[in-house]
Amino acid sequence: MGSPSYPLTLDLTGRRVVVVGGGPVAARKAAALVEAGALVDVIAPFVCEELAELAAERRVTWVARDYLRGDLTLKDRPDSDAHDPSESWAEALSAPAWLVHTATGEAQVDAQVAREAEAARIWCVRADDATASTAWTPAVARGSVGTASEGLTVAVSAGADPRRATAVRDAVLAALDSGTLPVRRVRRPEAAGAQDAPVSVGRVALVGGGPGAEDLITVRGRALLAAADVVVTDRLGPRGLLRTLSSEVEVVDVGKTPGNHPVSQERINELLVHHARLGKRVVRLKGGDPFVLGRGGEEALHCLAHGVPVEVVPGVTSAVSVPAAAGIPVTHRGVAASFVVASAHEGADHVLAAAADAAPDATLVLLMGITRLAETAAALIAAGRPSDTPVALVERGWTPEQRTTTTTLAAAAADAVAAGVRAPAVVVVGQVVALREHLGDLSGSNVTA
Template identity: 55%
Template sequence: MTDPALLYPLGLHLAGRPVTVVGGGAVAARRASGLVLVGAIVTVVAPEAGPELRSLVRNGALTWRARPYASGDLDGAWLAHTATGVPEVDAQVAADAEAARLWCVTASDHRGSAAWVPAVARRDAVTVAVSAGGDPRRAMALRDAIATALDAGSLPLRHHRRAEGAGTVHLVGGGPGDPGLITVRGRRLLAEADVVIADRLGPRSLLGELSAEVLVIDVGKLPGHHPVPQDEINALLVEHALAGSRVVRLKGGDPFVLGRGGEEAEYCRSHGVPVEIVPGVTSAISVPAAAGIPVTHRGVAGGFTVVTGHEQIAGLPGGADHTVVLLMGVSALAGSAGVLAAGSRGGGCPVAIIEDGYGLNQRVTIGTLDTIAAQAGARGVRSPAVIVVGDVVSLSPYADPTIQFASPVPRNAVPRKALT
């Protein structure tokens, strides 16, 4: 029996080197697939092969000898894996490998195997390998816990050496602001960043969790006040990437939904900087959801349009059964409501304004196209806010006639009382 305390961890470069896998079942298929991924020249020996192995054979990824194991099948191999499910066959393969001074992983004998395969997780250039004394389930559980922590950004993944040559830019959609609503990929990239260029909206609380070595540049815009113009933001992205930094452009919502992400990506690519787009949860859908408003609903609305409140909206599809979502629309609310009311929707069409969606100060105001501007003025409605126009507003719990003006409530809570 192999003592787990005497295990010597080792990484193997198997690209271009022959490896023999004995067995045709699911375990052998996993072993063979992993070896193919690292570039090994894989030969499988088994009288029968399952669908996973047959798929690899059809794709030309490996060679299959459709017969029982025979002496000599390990000749020329750098490594052997045996997973036949038949202890006698696995023992023979292991004995032949031992005689040839060849490392062999024996799936049916974790304790006696000359070599073990750890539970592996890969994140970019980082490989995590966990061995748990021959207990594969325990190893996988630990591997999954570490991988989850890496994905959540709670373990350090930052590069401590700057890249040679140009770095990269990652346009990350941060969602509506709740740090729990950024994607796993986005959070991990944020944890790995050298430079973060951040908007005013999005999960800014995550910036406080970054290493002190990370350069954070605030380019947040307020209505009518853009302290860092867009052309300067573009230049900052390219400047830091060309210096070898991994740059994260942290944007609220989704970078390609009225967020000028397309312009930033084009500018970077035109200057030879590679760009990755990481989608985000757009506020156009998520913030209405925070108020219990679906932008589409069977029998109520079959489509929706997202526009900024700065645009001309007279040409939008008419009817209260087509939802309109206005972003950045508070300052132009009176004009937008008037244009929409003059169309086929009419002044009685329901309207909702959701301020600070998913934030601590989330507040919902319900009215109609005829009344909403006055209501917003009376309540001091401020940006950031999302405006929803259409019959779907009536589905919100805030739309109850006795709760037309909801008091500020935490996200995901029902209204506590009506304002009087």
């Protein structure tokens, strides 16, 4: 037989397909055919549990005997052996098969079926010898529900090399799930209906983009971003991914900088609901994790209060990932067994309150802490933290511009000014900072082979 050169998708709904064989391979073929809407006729003296269940549920017809000449065209076939007397199969079983799968495990039987299929002009898929088939079933990848690839079916055929097809299928499936393929839906399902059909409410996804590197967003987050109609984005996070979006995607920049909040949180909440009510898929792209000092909880509550479905996709928070990029584990055996994360942009009182019940050796991680660093450091020393406690100021973690300044609690403010430290930066206070001397930078963009 030749190699496949004319890919084709078949509509088997209501059409008779024969499966010869009763083992697990035949069961997989039969189940897929049933799912495709075919009327499946299984011919085998014995069947495995999966096929027996399909027969018991009357989803396939089981002819409990060996294959006989004429089974494909139904000439001289003893239909009384069929284990499904239901009348619903009568019309289908009065016509020749459109397709046959043979998977008996016996080469002579499979060859006989293939010869009779060839004579009757019926396509035959042989499980025992793909090179002897006249048709091949491709490896199939289907897009995930709720992502840009939803509704897509990708079939990969390698003819007589099914393992190669499966390997390529798995790679395509991974790309579909990750949103790295250009598979965003262009024509909406409702476009085929009436123009005045009511628009269903869309949905909002609060996506944590991670600390900034484009490849540190989660697979789910990446897929939802690729599927979005509207992206409401922060200043932080993987903004480079915005360049990969279709020109039809509306990007709303609500990024904030220290002392400059051009779009209020209330307005951001309203934007999410407004676009979702237009039936759009909205992604709120944030840096880090939506629920770690990201106001994701406020946005989720607002959406739900206005009848908009919402989901949260966690992200890699900068509170632990940025110190890690600088070679600083926030916990380390024998050094620190716990850590506290606090926002420092509202002043030292909030930091002291967060650390009040922490262990004396707990690592303190401050987000948005550069602007009021002098005030915060002085308050921590006054509250009992030793003035020589190691401090690290990690700027622009997980980017090529990552920079770390190490100092002490007493000298942190002056050293930050001298070094020109600027936001975004993460402040780490604790003995774990000393481990950086041994580990160095560990982010991919700063590690050399």
